Amino acid sequence: AQSVTQLDSHVSVSEGTPVLLRCNYSSSYSPSLFWYVQHPNKGLQLLLKYTSAATLVKGINGFEAEFKKSETSFHLTKPSAHMSDAAEYFCVVSGGTSYGKLTFGQGTILTVHP
Amino acid sequence: DVKVTQSSRYLVKRTGEKVFLECVQDMDHENMFWYRQDPGLGLRLIYFSYDVKMKEKGDIPEGYSVSREKKERFSLILESASTNQTSMYLCASSHTFRADTQYFGPGTRLTVL
Numbered sequence: 125a126q127s128v129t130q131l132d133s134h135v136s137v138s139e140g141t142p143v144l145l146r147c148n149y150s151s152s153y154s155p156s157l158f159w160y161v162q163h164p165n166k167g168l169q170l171l172l173k174y175t176s177a178a179t180l181v182k183g184i185n186g187f188e189a190e191f192k193k194s195e196t197s198f199h200l201t202k203p204s205a206h207m208s209d210a211a212e213y214f215c216v217v218s219g220g221t222s223y224g225k226l227t228f229g230q231g232t233i234l235t236v237h238p
Numbered sequence: 239d240v241k242v243t244q245s246s247r248y249l250v251k252r253t254g255e256k257v258f259l260e261c262v263q264d265m266d267h268e269n270m271f272w273y274r275q276d277p278g279l280g281l282r283l284i285y286f287s288y289d290v291k292m293k294e295k296g297d298i299p300e301g302y303s304v305s306r307e308k309k310e311r312f313s314l315i316l317e318s319a320s321t322n323q324t325s326m327y328l329c330a331s332s333h334t335f336r337a338d339t340q341y342f343g344p345g346t347r348l349t350v351l
Contacts, residue, residue, distance in 0.1 A: 133278065156338050167242075168281075168328065168342040214280060224269065224338030225296075228280035 126151040126217050130229035138237050143187075143202040145232045147215030150196060157198045158216040158226070159189055168214070174198065185209070210236045241265070242343035244329055250349045257316040259346050261329030267341075268334040270312035272296075272304060275326040275345070287312055288334075319350045 131146040149155060159171040172183025179191045185208075189200045198215060215229040245260035263270065269288050273281040273296075283296030285304040293304050301323060305313045312331075316323055326347050330340040 128280075158338075160342075167344040168330075170339070173339070218338035224332055224336075224340065225283065225286075226281075226338060226340060228273075228282070230278055230280045 126227050128215050128217050128229035130232050132232050134233045136235040137205045143205045145200040147198045149217045156218040159200050160214045161211050163211045205236050207236050244343040244346050246346050248347050251319050255319050257319050259314040261312045263331040267331035269332045271330040272314045273328045321350050324350045
């Protein structure tokens with residue numbers, strides 16, 4: 125069985141300050157981990173993906189995430205927030221099935237203040 | 239670019255109606271998925287299909303059925319809509335050899351009155 129916990133339902137930052145969105149996972153297998161972003165009234169977009177290569181994964185729009193097996197964490201960071209980063213972010217785990225079942229976290233809404 | 243389209247962005251139906259949500263993908267993907275998205279719950283898998291005419295239950299299949307007669311099209315059916323099925327419905331597809339890299343449609347916001 126696999127599960128994902130996003131530790132914050134809402135995160136609020138000022139433009140230009142760092143972003144940290146926290147995610148812990150549980151998986152019986154060597155997992156693949158993802159971060160997806162959903163802007164208002166838009167579909168889900170893949171930000172980045174970890175698949176057991178480098179533990180620091182770089183994604184689009186300046187985001188990156190670090191896989192820490194000892195802490196079962198996959199936190200998403202960005203050095204400097206932009207107004208366009210305001211969206212809902214989902215941490216996702218996959219593993220153990222041939223059809224690629226994804227298990228989603230509850231989501232974190234990121235608000236960016238001017 | 240992979241494109242996944244859904245037949246409606248917004249839909250309003252009455253309790254007891256039969257509802258069809260359609261999803262089409264243009265990348266010849268074997269796998270297709272239906273999720274519902276509710277605030278604070280993330281996305282939950284309703285059904286998926288790994289081939290034409292094949293289907294498997296996801297985590298919350300009750301009250302739903304699906305149909306996949308053609309490879310590019312996957313339909314979600316609410317036989318008798320209820321108010322607790324008011325939600326955002328998202329379709330996704332993926333290739334067998336990169337099964338967990340899923341591409342999502344824009345979603346259908348269904349309201350059942």
